[in-house]
Amino acid sequence: MSTLLARARGSAATVVFLLPMLLVFGLFSWWPIVRSFVMSLQQTNLVTPAEFVGLDNFRAVLDDPLLTTAAQNTLWFALLALVFGYPVPLVLAVVMSDVRRARGLYSMLAYLPVVVPPAVAVLLWRFFYDAEPTGVFNTILGWFGLGPVPWLEDPSWAMPSLVLEATWAAAGGTVIIYLAALVSVPPELYDAAEVDGAGILAKVWHVTLPHLRGIMLITLILQIIGTSQVFLEPYLFTDGGPDNATLTILLLVYDYAFANTTGGDYGKATALSLMLAGALAVLSVVYFRLTRRWSE
Amino acid sequence: MSTLVQRTPATEPEPAPDLAGPQRPPRRRRTAPEGESRTITSAFERRRPATRAARVVLNGGLLVFLLIVCLGPILWLAKSAITPTQDTLRDPLALWPNGVDWTNLRTAWVEIDLRLYFWNTVVIALGSWATQMVVAVTGGYVLSILRPRGSRVLYGLVLSTMFVPAVVLLVPLYLTVLDLPFTHWNLVNTFWGAFLPAGASAFNVALVKRFFDNLPRELIDAARVDGCGDFRLFFGIVLPMSRPVLGVVSVFAVLAAWKDFVWPLVVLPDPAKQPLSVRLPRLAAVTELDVVLAALLISCALPIAFFLVFQRLFLRGGLEGAVKG
Numbered sequence: 332m333s334t335l336l337a338r339a340r341g342s343a344a345t346v347v348f349l350l351p352m353l354l355v356f357g358l359f360s361w362w363p364i365v366r367s368f369v370m371s372l373q374q375t376n377l378v379t380p381a382e383f384v385g386l387d388n389f390r391a392v393l394d395d396p397l398l399t400t401a402a403q404n405t406l407w408f409a410l411l412a413l414v415f416g417y418p419v420p421l422v423l424a425v426v427m428s429d430v431r432r433a434r435g436l437y438s439m440l441a442y443l444p445v446v447v448p449p450a451v452a453v454l455l456w457r458f459f460y461d462a463e464p465t466g467v468f469n470t471i472l473g474w475f476g477l478g479p480v481p482w483l484e485d486p487s488w489a490m491p492s493l494v495l496e497a498t499w500a501a502a503g504g505t506v507i508i509y510l511a512a513l514v515s516v517p518p519e520l521y522d523a524a525e526v527d528g529a530g531i532l533a534k535v536w537h538v539t540l541p542h543l544r545g546i547m548l549i550t551l552i553l554q555i556i557g558t559s560q561v562f563l564e565p566y567l568f569t570d571g572g573p574d575n576a577t578l579t580i581l582l583l584v585y586d587y588a589f590a591n592t593t594g595g596d597y598g599k600a601t602a603l604s605l606m607l608a609g610a611l612a613v614l615s616v617v618y619f620r621l622t623r624r625w626s627e
Numbered sequence: 628m629s630t631l632v633q634r635t636p637a638t639e640p641e642p643a644p645d646l647a648g649p650q651r652p653p654r655r656r657r658t659a660p661e662g663e664s665r666t667i668t669s670a671f672e673r674r675r676p677a678t679r680a681a682r683v684v685l686n687g688g689l690l691v692f693l694l695i696v697c698l699g700p701i702l703w704l705a706k707s708a709i710t711p712t713q714d715t716l717r718d719p720l721a722l723w724p725n726g727v728d729w730t731n732l733r734t735a736w737v738e739i740d741l742r743l744y745f746w747n748t749v750v751i752a753l754g755s756w757a758t759q760m761v762v763a764v765t766g767g768y769v770l771s772i773l774r775p776r777g778s779r780v781l782y783g784l785v786l787s788t789m790f791v792p793a794v795v796l797l798v799p800l801y802l803t804v805l806d807l808p809f810t811h812w813n814l815v816n817t818f819w820g821a822f823l824p825a826g827a828s829a830f831n832v833a834l835v836k837r838f839f840d841n842l843p844r845e846l847i848d849a850a851r852v853d854g855c856g857d858f859r860l861f862f863g864i865v866l867p868m869s870r871p872v873l874g875v876v877s878v879f880a881v882l883a884a885w886k887d888f889v890w891p892l893v894v895l896p897d898p899a900k901q902p903l904s905v906r907l908p909r910l911a912a913v914t915e916l917d918v919v920l921a922a923l924l925i926s927c928a929l930p931i932a933f934f935l936v937f938q939r940l941f942l943r944g945g946l947e948g949a950v951k952g
Contacts, residue, residue: 344857345775352766352785352832355758359824360788362808363799370799377802423689429667430686438942439935440693443701446934446941448886450904451927454911454919455704467703467719499696507942518665525669531678534667560794563888567908581794588798589893600798608795615790 371602376595388602398603400575401583404565407490408579409558416498417554421547423502424509425539438510442503449500453567456496457483460568483569486576493564493577501557505550512546513539545621552618556611580607701931708732708924712917731921739910741903741922747818748885748902754822755884756877762826763876764869767835768861772847782836789829794889800824801893816897825884831876838872839865878937885930 371388375381392398427437444452459467460482472478482492520538529537562581565571571578571586580603588600672678707715709731710724718725735741769775770782804814804824814820842865850864866873888904895901898909903926911919934941 342775345769345773348765348769348773348857348861349775350765351762351826352769355762355823355826356785356788358803358807359800360791360796360827361784363796363803364788364791366803367795367799370802375802377805425667426685426689429682430689431666431673435938435942437690437693439938440690440697442934442938442942443697443931446882446886446930447701447927448888448904448930450888450907451923454907455700455923458916458920459700465716465719470720503697511943521665521667521669531668531672539667556792560792562794584794584797588801597798597802604795604798608792611792612790615792619786619789 367601367605370598371605373598375597377597384598388598389606392599392603392606395583397575397578397583401578401580404490404575404577405559405561405579405581408494408561408565408577409555411491411494412497412554412558413551415494416502417551419498420502420505420509420550421543424506424513425535427506428510428513428539438507441506444500445503447500449563450567452500453496453564456499457568460492484573486574489569489573489576493561493568496568497558497561497564505554508546508550509543512543516542549618549621552614552621556614556618559607559611701927704920704924704927707917708921710917712915715916715920728917731917732925735918735921735925739914739918739922741910741925743899744901744903744906745925747900748904750818751821751887751891751902752881752884754818755825756880758823758826759828759831759876759880760873763828763831763835764866764873766832767839768865770832771836771839772860772865773857785829785832787829788827797889797893800890804894815894816900818900820894821891821900821902822884824890825880825887831880834876835869835872838869842868874937874940878933878940882930882933 370381372383372385373381374384374387423441427434427441430437461467461469462479462481462484463469464473464479466479466482468482469479472480481488483489516539520542521534524534524538560581561579562585565577565579565582566585569577571582584600584603584607587596587603668678668682673682706724707719709727709729711726711728714721714725736745766785770778770785801815804820806813814823846864847860850860855863885902886904887902891902892905895905898906907922907926910922914922
């Protein structure tokens with residue numbers, strides 16, 4: 332009898348502890364996920380009752396001439412971020428890992444931009460990017476006889492300018508990840524490399540970098556997943572302009588759903604979100620398998 | 628404040644299971660005194676004149692680079708926030724302001740009502756912190772220690788949300804918050820709508836569950852034998868031992884809420900409810916430059932101070948704890 336009572340009390344406690352997770356995940360994660368599949372097949376604008384329209388939303392999105400522009404721009408952003416932004420944290424971390432004095436100061440400085448709220452950073456950089464010769468960056472370029480550069484005003488300059496700011500804002504986080512991984516390089520490997528006559532660069536190439544291979548793959552995938560969803564920079568810097576040169580997929584989703592004049596087309600917005608998610612799912616699966624393997 | 632700084636190391640009990648788990652080498656090596664751990668260059672190499680010179684140039688150059696690139700813009704912002712607009716426009720890179728105008732900060736705080744948006748941000752950050760904490764800790768406790776039937780499936784369902792990029796949920800989440808299932812509550816334009824969804828973080832649940840998995844089983848079993856119920860076990864034994872992981876979840880929760888932009892932009896259309904990140908771009912369009920810069924400085928002062936106080940938690944590699952923990 333008493334064990335029965337204890338068990339009942341035990342399961343009551345379990346329910347109490349389960350409730351927050353079930354409620355929050357149920358309402359704000361699982362249900363919206365299910366709903367996005369349903370909504371992508373519906374015509375919904377909150378005014379008229381939702382009706383099923385099959386794959387019409389997907390067709391409408393694919394027919395939108397802006398989709399090609401947005402997809403190209405998003406790929407361009409991701410590619411630029413990869414070429415310029417990906418090596419930066421790696422190089423910084425490898426050099427920093429060999430600093431003997433005040434290494435804490437180095438990592439603190441490197442991480443500082445990460446804690447600046449992105450909206451603040453963008454507004455600050457928008458001022459730096461002033462196209463006039465008296466703008467902050469153009470003044471600096473002027474010292475070397477370069478520029479002035481029309482940072483955000485010119486369609487071909489706008490995206491690289493966005494990538495530059497985004498790299499500044501994000502690199503520190505990746506540096507910390509690499510530094511944490513570099514702590515665990517077995518010292519014997521360096522000793523052994525030296526016995527074999529390896530110089531400093533040879534050690535970096537044959538010991539340090541191979542040790543980081545796994546984590547480099549993870550940061551690569553995380554970066555691609557992150558940059559494909561870029562929204563804040565194009566929204567706040569240029570609002571997709573000039574001439575749609577920085578219109579990204581997420582900006583298009585936002586416009587479908589929330590823009591003042593054309594918004595309210597929630598079906599199209601979810602259809603496009605799902606297509607992006609499908610493309611990213613492959614990467615997410617790889618990421619998940621990798622982290623699982625490392626954690627076991 | 629200084630007591631907080633000094634207490635940070637104390638929140639890591641020496642023998643307690645760190646995020647690293649019991650049998651891994653101590654993580655502290657990175658902060659160990661110089662000379663104990665070796666890095667890429669050997670002591671022998673560092674004594675060679677050519678290498679020594681190269682290292683001075685490389686490390687010194689890196690420090691200068693970091694100072695200019697990472698700290699520079701923030702120092703520039705601090706200077707320009709108290710400089711009259713005309714001076715900033717005429718000579719943006721002047722090292723020292725021509726005239727100092729402290730009133731900018733006051734104008735930003737009072738006249739463009741930055742204090743309202745500041746407190747909105749504080750409320751959202753605290754709510755987000757509390758939600759994430761409750762969900763992660765109770766969820767981790769159920770999944771790791773109580774383990775009712777079906778908890779493996781449940782954990783799988785939680786982890787599966789990691790596959791779904793957050794932004795994909797933007798629109799369906801908005802429509803859910805607009806008209807909550809069963810209750811038909813509308814949380815748009817409420818702080819609840821802004822911070823409750825942050826609780827659905829699979830990352831947090833996984834982090835806390837893994838930490839609980841590494842707690843000494845004997846202690847929990849012993850408490851059970853002594854007739855410790857689920858609640859006593861939770862509040863009396865598990866929570867007090869979880870300070871390290873709670874600290875990590877907390878600092879990242881608060882910072883993420885302070886930085887968040889897209890979700891509050893969508894869920895809080897009412898300007899009087901908006902946090903700083905959402906409000907600043909609108910204010911910047913209609914306010915004089917020196918006041919805007921003062922507003923930007925105020926908006927990033929708290930997260931920077933927060934980072935400086937808790938830097939150990941930020942800098943020891945949050946992802947590594949999650950990946951390998």
